[in-house]
Amino acid sequence: MGIKKSRPMRIKFMFLLTTILATQYFFAQERNVKGRITDTNNLPIQGVNVIEKGTTNSIQTDINGEYTIKVSPTAILTISFLGMKTKDVKADSTPLNIVLKPEVTEMDAIVVTALGIKREKKAVGYSVQEIKGDIINHAGQTNAMSALSGNIAGIQVTAPSTMGGSSRILIRGVGSVTQNNRPLIVIDGIPMDNSNYNSYNTQSGSGGRDYGDAAADINPDDIESVSVLKGGPAAALYGSRAANGVIMYTTKSGKNGKTELFIKTGLTLENIYIMPKLQNLYGGGSSTTMKTATINGQLYNLADYRTDESWGPKYDANLRYLPWSAFDPEFPNDYLVTKPWVSPRKDVPSFFNTGYTTTNNVAVSHATKSGTIRISLSNQNTTGIVPNSKLVKNTFAINGSTILHEKLKAE
Incomplete structure (x- = not known):
C-alpha cells in the first residue's frame, strides 16, 4: 500500500532540495583572485589586509606585495593598511592590482614648508606629512627619531640596539647602495649635521662601539610638530643634502598671553626579550676527555x-x-x-640585569604681544641591562622671539 505525501511535505522537500543545489552551485563558482598591492611610487607593500567584505575570509600580502584569495563571484574586497586609505574594490578580474594612497590624520591643515613658513596643506605643491608633538610624547620614547616609527607612512625606523646608540631612518626605502641614505634633519629652520661617525664594522653590524648620533640629543618633550618633506621640489632649498628627504622639527614656544609651567617624570623598564637556548649536557673544550x-x-x-x-x-x-x-x-x-x-x-x-630609564623634564614659558620665551631642562638617567653600563644625558634649551619692528622679528 503506497503512502501519499501531503502537499506541505512536498513543499518542504522541494525547498530543501533547492537550497542544497543552490549551495553547491555557489561553492562551485568560488575562484582565486590574485594581484599585487603597491603605493603611489609603485613599491610593494607587505602586510596589507585583504578581506572579503562581510566575511571572515582574509589574507595578507607577502614581501612582494602579492596576494591570492579564494572568494565568491560577487565578492567585494576591503584593502586596508596602517597609514594608507582603506579601499573597497570588486573582485571581478584577476590579476587585481591595487594602488594605495597615504592617509595622514592631522589636527589641522596647516603645515610647515621647507622655508619654515606655515601654509595650508592644500596650497603646498609637494608631498608633506605632519604629526603633532603630543603623538610623539604619547609613544613614551626617549629618542625623538624612534618615536616617528608607525606614525608617518613611508618611514622605516630602526631603533638603536645599544644604550645611546644611533637610529637608522629611511624615507621611501633605500635610495643608494653605496652612499648615505639618511634624510636631512632641520630644527627650527637650521639644518643639523646627523652624520654617522661610527666605523664601517659598527655600521655593518660587525662589532665596534656605537657612539650614537646628534639626533639622539633632541628632547621629545620640546617638539611642537614634525614635518616630513618628500621628493625633489620639497628639498630644493637644501640642495643635495636633502636627496633622501627632509625631517623638519618645530620646537615649542611660549603661547600668547600665557605663563605655563610644565613638569613631567617617567620610568621605563627593559629586559632581554629573546635568549638563545643553551645546552647544559656538555662542558667547555674540544675533546670528550680531560x-x-x-x-x-x-x-x-x-x-x-x-x-x-x-x-x-x-x-x-x-x-x-x-x-x-x-x-x-x-x-x-x-x-x-x-x-x-x-x-x-x-x-x-x-648575567643581565633589568634596565631602567628615569626621565625628568621641567619647562617654563611666557609670552606677551611683543615676544615669547620658553626655557626647558631635561635629565635622563639610564642603567643598562649589561652590568656597570650607565648613560646620563642632560638637555637644556631656550626658544625665544621678540618683535623689534613692525616688519622685523628676531628669533
Whole structure:
C-alpha cells in the first residue's frame, strides 16, 4: 500500500532540495583572485589586509606585495593598511592590482614648508606629512627619531640596539647602495649635521662601539610638530643634502598671553626579550676527555679554558677536576681543591640585569604681544641591562622671539 505525501511535505522537500543545489552551485563558482598591492611610487607593500567584505575570509600580502584569495563571484574586497586609505574594490578580474594612497590624520591643515613658513596643506605643491608633538610624547620614547616609527607612512625606523646608540631612518626605502641614505634633519629652520661617525664594522653590524648620533640629543618633550618633506621640489632649498628627504622639527614656544609651567617624570623598564637556548649536557673544550697533570705526586683532571666551545666532556657529578681558582697557594682553602664536573648554576641569563630609564623634564614659558620665551631642562638617567653600563644625558634649551619692528622679528 503506497503512502501519499501531503502537499506541505512536498513543499518542504522541494525547498530543501533547492537550497542544497543552490549551495553547491555557489561553492562551485568560488575562484582565486590574485594581484599585487603597491603605493603611489609603485613599491610593494607587505602586510596589507585583504578581506572579503562581510566575511571572515582574509589574507595578507607577502614581501612582494602579492596576494591570492579564494572568494565568491560577487565578492567585494576591503584593502586596508596602517597609514594608507582603506579601499573597497570588486573582485571581478584577476590579476587585481591595487594602488594605495597615504592617509595622514592631522589636527589641522596647516603645515610647515621647507622655508619654515606655515601654509595650508592644500596650497603646498609637494608631498608633506605632519604629526603633532603630543603623538610623539604619547609613544613614551626617549629618542625623538624612534618615536616617528608607525606614525608617518613611508618611514622605516630602526631603533638603536645599544644604550645611546644611533637610529637608522629611511624615507621611501633605500635610495643608494653605496652612499648615505639618511634624510636631512632641520630644527627650527637650521639644518643639523646627523652624520654617522661610527666605523664601517659598527655600521655593518660587525662589532665596534656605537657612539650614537646628534639626533639622539633632541628632547621629545620640546617638539611642537614634525614635518616630513618628500621628493625633489620639497628639498630644493637644501640642495643635495636633502636627496633622501627632509625631517623638519618645530620646537615649542611660549603661547600668547600665557605663563605655563610644565613638569613631567617617567620610568621605563627593559629586559632581554629573546635568549638563545643553551645546552647544559656538555662542558667547555674540544675533546670528550680531560687533560691530566701530576701535581705533588697526585693525578688531577684539568679543564680546557682556552677553547671557547662546548664540545668538552659530558657533565658528570662523579668526575672531579681542578678549576681555574685551584692553582694559587696564597688561597689555601682553594689550592688543589677539586670540584665536580657539573653545569654552572648561573648561566648567561643571570648575567643581565633589568634596565631602567628615569626621565625628568621641567619647562617654563611666557609670552606677551611683543615676544615669547620658553626655557626647558631635561635629565635622563639610564642603567643598562649589561652590568656597570650607565648613560646620563642632560638637555637644556631656550626658544625665544621678540618683535623689534613692525616688519622685523628676531628669533
